[in-house]
Amino acid sequence: MKLTGAQALLECLKREGVDTIFGYPGGYVIPLYDCLYDFPAIKHILVRHEQGAAHAADGYARATGKVGVCLATSGPGATNLITGIATAYMDSIPMVAITGQAKTTALGKDAFQEADTTGITMPITKHNFLIKKVADLPEIVAKAFHIARTGRPGPVLIDVPQDILNGHLDYKPVEKVEIPSYKPNTEGHPMQIRKAARAIASAKRPVLYIGGGVISSGASREVVELSERTHILVTTTLMGKGAIPESHPHSLGMLGMHGTAYANYAVAHADLLIAVGARFDDRVTGKLDAFAQKAKVIHIDIDPTEVGKTVHVDIPIVGDCKSVLTDLLKKVEPKVASEWNEQIMKWKNEYPLCYKKSTDGLNPQYIIEQINKVTDCGAIIATGVGQHQMWSSQYINCTFPRQFISSGGLGTMGFGLPAGIGAKLGCPDKDVFVIEGDGSIQMNIQELMTAVAYGIPVKIVILNNKYLGMVRQWQELFWKRRYSATNIEAQPDFVKLAEAYGAVGMRIEREDQVEEALKKAMEINNLPVVMDFHILREENVYPMIPAGQSVEDMMGHK
Amino acid sequence: MQHTMTVLVENRPGVLARVSGLFARRGFNIESLAVSSTDDPSISRMTIVVAGEDNVLEQITKQLRKLVDVAKVLDYQDIPIVQRELAMIKVNAEATKRAEIMQIADIFRAKIIDISEKTFTVEVTGSNEKVNAITNMLSPYGIIELVRTGRIAMMRGEKTP
Numbered sequence: 227m228k229l230t231g232a233q234a235l236l237e238c239l240k241r242e243g244v245d246t247i248f249g250y251p252g253g254y255v256i257p258l259y260d261c262l263y264d265f266p267a268i269k270h271i272l273v274r275h276e277q278g279a280a281h282a283a284d285g286y287a288r289a290t291g292k293v294g295v296c297l298a299t300s301g302p303g304a305t306n307l308i309t310g311i312a313t314a315y316m317d318s319i320p321m322v323a324i325t326g327q328a329k330t331t332a333l334g335k336d337a338f339q340e341a342d343t344t345g346i347t348m349p350i351t352k353h354n355f356l357i358k359k360v361a362d363l364p365e366i367v368a369k370a371f372h373i374a375r376t377g378r379p380g381p382v383l384i385d386v387p388q389d390i391l392n393g394h395l396d397y398k399p400v401e402k403v404e405i406p407s408y409k410p411n412t413e414g415h416p417m418q419i420r421k422a423a424r425a426i427a428s429a430k431r432p433v434l435y436i437g438g439g440v441i442s443s444g445a446s447r448e449v450v451e452l453s454e455r456t457h458i459l460v461t462t463t464l465m466g467k468g469a470i471p472e473s474h475p476h477s478l479g480m481l482g483m484h485g486t487a488y489a490n491y492a493v494a495h496a497d498l499l500i501a502v503g504a505r506f507d508d509r510v511t512g513k514l515d516a517f518a519q520k521a522k523v524i525h526i527d528i529d530p531t532e533v534g535k536t537v538h539v540d541i542p543i544v545g546d547c548k549s550v551l552t553d554l555l556k557k558v559e560p561k562v563a564s565e566w567n568e569q570i571m572k573w574k575n576e577y578p579l580c581y582k583k584s585t586d587g588l589n590p591q592y593i594i595e596q597i598n599k600v601t602d603c604g605a606i607i608a609t610g611v612g613q614h615q616m617w618s619s620q621y622i623n624c625t626f627p628r629q630f631i632s633s634g635g636l637g638t639m640g641f642g643l644p645a646g647i648g649a650k651l652g653c654p655d656k657d658v659f660v661i662e663g664d665g666s667i668q669m670n671i672q673e674l675m676t677a678v679a680y681g682i683p684v685k686i687v688i689l690n691n692k693y694l695g696m697v698r699q700w701q702e703l704f705w706k707r708r709y710s711a712t713n714i715e716a717q718p719d720f721v722k723l724a725e726a727y728g729a730v731g732m733r734i735e736r737e738d739q740v741e742e743a744l745k746k747a748m749e750i751n752n753l754p755v756v757m758d759f760h761i762l763r764e765e766n767v768y769p770m771i772p773a774g775q776s777v778e779d780m781m782g783h784k
Numbered sequence: 785m786q787h788t789m790t791v792l793v794e795n796r797p798g799v800l801a802r803v804s805g806l807f808a809r810r811g812f813n814i815e816s817l818a819v820s821s822t823d824d825p826s827i828s829r830m831t832i833v834v835a836g837e838d839n840v841l842e843q844i845t846k847q848l849r850k851l852v853d854v855a856k857v858l859d860y861q862d863i864p865i866v867q868r869e870l871a872m873i874k875v876n877a878e879a880t881k882r883a884e885i886m887q888i889a890d891i892f893r894a895k896i897i898d899i900s901e902k903t904f905t906v907e908v909t910g911s912n913e914k915v916n917a918i919t920n921m922l923s924p925y926g927i928i929e930l931v932r933t934g935r936i937a938m939m940r941g942e943k944t945p
């Protein structure tokens with residue numbers, strides 16, 4: 227079949243099962259955009275900023291497990307994607323980013339809107355390609371999707387010069403991708419798995435520490451089964467949230483800096499830590515020498531570089547979490563709940579996650595509890611970054627994997643709204659709540675227009691403290707309350723702003739208005755709703771283990 | 785601890801940038817790096833000398849393997865190898881000193897490959913230590929320019945990576 231490069235590119239996307247792409251046009255990609263008319267099966271969502279396209283593709287991928295696709299023009303279009311690509315990279319999200327580029331003949335000559343996109347994105351992509359011959363296009367696209375979705379997933383960028391889009395090729399679909407130098411190992415070593423089973427059998431104080439790898443490999447059921455069979459309690463990272471229903475009696479919630487006191491106590495006293503699809507991030511471990519000091523460590527991860535990167539591992543198992551856990555379950559004998567379980571429950575009763583209800587202001591935690599209530603814990607939650615994100619991670623009660631969508635590794639403010647839009651497009655049957663800060667929302671507020679234009683009914687909760695609250699909290703606790711550059715009282719009227727975009731706006735200041743507002747938002751199904759909740763200005767996120775410290779230094783628990 | 789490693793990579797533009805970028809980004813220090821094509825035109829071979837503790841080397845090896853364009857990584861620690869480096873040394877060689885310098889070159893089985901009124905250019909091949917040694921011997925005469933290829937290495941015997 228004779229096709230142009232642009233046609234072949236869209237044909238390849240179709241073959242990969244792409245139904246939605248998020249993008250923004252520009253000079254060098256006009257041929258591709260023109261061609262979109264002929265591919266009605268691919269829905270293009272025109273965002274209002276390329277960063278929004280990258281986060282939306284990311285949110286789509288997190289919610290569905292499919293590869294998210296974003297598209298931008300060369301130069302400034304490509305550089306505007308950067309934050310979004312880096313966000314996906316840090317959280318191992320499968321994504322393919324396609325960028326336009328100056329003609330191959332002009333490359334390296336500072337052509338108009340030329341940027342060294344593959345050079346710039348080298349450290350923030352799993353891999354990237356610059357297409358130099360149109361005949362290579364189908365194979366490169368197939369490789370890009372293969373790399374993005376296999377092994378440890380991640381973003382892959384394809385840079386496509388304009389003359390490649392306009393060129394012609396004899397198109398043949400790629401049947402099989404062969405990359406001799408890329409062969410991720412998915413199966414765990416049987417001997418290591420036997421060792422792990424033995425360690426589990428003999429452990430007196432085991433804990434399961436579950437990360438995002440469990441979500442991406444679809445291993446939640448195996449985690450729950452392992453926990454139920456052995457009565458080993460489960461703590462998750464921010465990325466692992468939803469791997470076990472948080473109402474499950476074996477769930478200890480999140481661990482780490484703002485994790486529950488009891489999850490952190492459990493890890494601190496454990497004699498066996500079973501890490502699955504987690505990477506011992508510093509927000510989890512705090513001071514490394516003090517982290518899980520008494521524990522033998524089993525580490526299951528698909529990426530060999532993560533094993534032994536920061537902590538010593540006694541039983542490394544490299545492989546896909548689902549495959550390894552399935553094999554492990556064949557070897558693990560049932561165990562009964564022990565004194566250790568009682569001890570953890572005692573901590574849970576003694577140091578529960580809690581907050582002081584205020585009489586002269588609205589508690590953010592209360593609002594989040596009400597979201598659980600009105601959604602029956604069934605909505606997808608996308609968050610920005612800041613205190614509101616941490617309150618969400620603490621108080622949103624997750625019931626299924628891929629429910630909680632948040633920028634963990636990079637901590638990208640402005641992530642929530644576009645990611646929520648992507649999630650809603652990926653899962654149209656689910657309600658999507660976006661929980662944002664008054665600072666964070668303003669970093670991609672323009673995507674409100676996208677949501678209105680396509681009638682995407684995301685429900686946006688702004689926890690408005692008129693502060694860059696998380697930074698202010700650190701200033702309060704560690705910098706003598708010198709609130710340098712964190713007061714953002716100068717802010718738009720979010721209700722009017724929502725209305726200006728054509729969305730629905732509400733302002734909520736009292737507790738008795740909360741449930742009603744949320745319920746009202748739940749009934750609006752053709753437009754985004756912005757709920758501007760004016761919360762206590764100086765409420766803090768607790769408990770907190772200050773950066774680089776240990777569980778002994780925990781603040782604000784009970 | 786110094787390690788010599790061989791990295792086989794796809795012979796593609798940008799691969800060197802991926803490898804060197806990885807070292808820079810992760811704070812690994814390259815002591816020397818030699819790159820060239822091989823008998824297989826689709827594969828390039830890098831010989832990299834790095835220093836670091838065992839755990840650092842383990843990370844480097846794994847991180848390199850993770851690069852999509854890297855086909856094979858081999859750390860020659862505890863593997864018998866032959867290794868060579870080539871250096872060219874341009875050294876002051878006034879008439880009165882020439883005999884001495886030629887004698888030194890002889891001892892190291894080095895060759896004088898260029899000559900001018902005031903200088904010799906000496907070519908030496910061997911281990912890093914040997915190159916260091918001749919450099920030390922020549923430095924009193926005044927080294928004007930020194931260029932080294934960096935180490936290349938191969939396993940002894942029939943084995944290949």
Ligand SMILES: Cc1ncc(C[n+]2csc(CCOP(=O)(O)OP(=O)(O)O)c2C)c(N)n1
Pocket residue numbers: 610611612613614615637638639640662663664665666667689691693694695696697
């Ligand atoms: C793009 C970006 N810039 C800066 C930061 C640093 N930062 C982390 S949290 C935060 C404050 C967020 O404020 P807001 O969105 O109002 O949320 P709050 O903490 O008040 O809930 C800042 C500035 C960041 N994470 N991302």
Ligand SMILES: [Mg+2]
Pocket residue numbers: 612663664665689690691692693694695
């Ligand atoms: Mg705020």
